[in-house]
Amino acid sequence: MEGMMIRCQWSPKILRGVIAEEVGKAIENSLSGFIDKIQNTVLNVVEERIQRLEENANQTMEKSGERKGCSYKEFMACKPPIYNGEVDPIICQRWLSDIEGVFERTHCDVSDFVAYGTGQLRGQAKDWWDNMRKEIGAEATRAMTWDEFKAPFLKHHSPKVVINRIKEEFIQLRQKGELIDKITGIFLDKLRFCDELVTNEEQKIYYYYNMLSAEYREFMTPSKYETLTEIINTAREREIELKKQIERGERRAIDVNPSPTKKARTTESVKKTDAKG
Template identity: 50%
Template sequence: MTDTNEDEATRQELLKTMISEEIGRAMQASIPHLAQEVESHVLEVVESMMASKMDELKGMINVMQEKKGTRKCTYKEFMACNPLPFKGEIDPIACQRWIASTEAVFIRSHCEKEDQVMFATGLLQLRAKDWWDVYSKELGEEKVQVLTWQEFKEPFLKYHCPQSAIDKIQEDFLHLRQKDETIDEITNVFLDKLKFCKDIAGTERMKINRYYGMLKAEYREFIIPAKCETLNELIDLARDREIEIRRQAERGEKRVSENVSSSSPSKKPKFQDQSKKDKAKGSIPKCKTCGKLHTGECLKGKKGCYNCGQEGHPYYRCPNPSRTCYNCFQPGHIKAECPKLQQKTDKEARKEEAPRAKGRMFQITTEEAKDHPNVVSGVKEESSSQVKQQGDQDRGKSHV
């Protein structure tokens, strides 16, 4: 019995040891799995917390945006953007420029649509303010409060941009030519008028040709508009040419065309020097009383005939008219009979006379003409008087 009990105790001890070892092995095998489960659980908790925080942040941002959206632009904030005033000029260019500037201020200041007309009309001054006062009374206060910007622009443009002013701009655009303006100055004028000339220069090629024809000759000589595809390319070429002309002026160089014209002596100037024309009259002083050229006493304001000084007849009916030359201002003859003028005419006629070429004739006999290989012989026709004088012996002579 004692041995049996000891064996049973030993078996139980062995069984406990085996069970504990198996449990230890199982626990060691399950540790990685447990760590993964713990990690996943922690991540789920963190993600849920982050999601809740993100929702809170989004809610706060939405609230801030709603508060910002409900806040309207004030007139003070609108005027802080420095909008341009308008004084009521009947000028389509100035009118369109003011509208574009005001609409740009609407965008910068985030002005509400229902406040645009009220804020913009605060910029009107002088004649423009007078027009708005009359027009707003015609509409009524209720209509003015709900008036939109587009509804305001239509009568505004109709009054300040009449068709007659637009026609004048188009006419000036057709006759626009560069004079003393720089390229930038004439380009600004061209572009301002171009806004109202779409029918005249609607395509890019029409704009290029019109701009090229407007430039001065010193620019057009060195620019080929056919090579330009856009108006901006042509403007850049004109600016480059302007810089080159300025550099040539600083270096003291002359244009090629000016050098060519000065080197050709055959071309005479179109206009003569005025001093040459007045050379003959330079010796006669101008009268301080009547402002004309004459000698002797001035008779302006005196009664009677200017020739003889007697009353009863005008100077053009004077019985004893005095003849005075308008060329030498000497009495006794008229300009057509002036000896000085005739002397000049005779000298000029002598200079124009050129020596006449003298003709030569060689005379040989018929026998000599037949023997010479380079002579073409023929009978010369002479007048009847010469035939009678020379006789029959001269009829057979040959002439070359």
């Protein structure tokens, strides 16, 4: 009887202890989730605040003339080249080289490369870019780097099949009466796509020498030149001498593109000569 009374007297205390323990656990779990929510909210507020500060700083720098990089007006003042969308590796890569030169001269910030550069696309090139922007979305377009832009740009406007054709043309290139500066320009344009084929200066000289007509090669020895520039300059000097020989009547000028009538006359005269023989 006495034992039963003692247990009854302590039962409420034990019960309160159990209740307090359970309540403590519940509060602890609630506080943990509540703290996480507070942390996330604070982080979001801080990020928004930092973004606003950066925007305000950029606006202030633009007004004070201390903006990082160059403005679009300054960029356009350098007359950046326009690209119309020719599927031609030579024209395409020359545009990239020229536009990157403007980036460098104007100290353009890398974050503005895509926005400023794509502003110079016209015609089919602009149609391609508009379609590209729709595919990847506005957010991805804003975050795109210049290298990320160039990869699909070159794939579309400078396809491998066309580059392979340029390599074949380079190997078969021969001077047929063109002036040295003209044939040299064609040679250098195609050479840009033959890095795997032409790996050193000696090979450049070899291909350039073989490309020249016989009236140049007969007075040149490729092994005596150390750079491509040297053999090009020698070819120019030879061209001047050939012009003087033509003026003196010592050599006949070569007609690069004879007219059809002239071709027919030449063929006819050859036939008559053969008949007489």
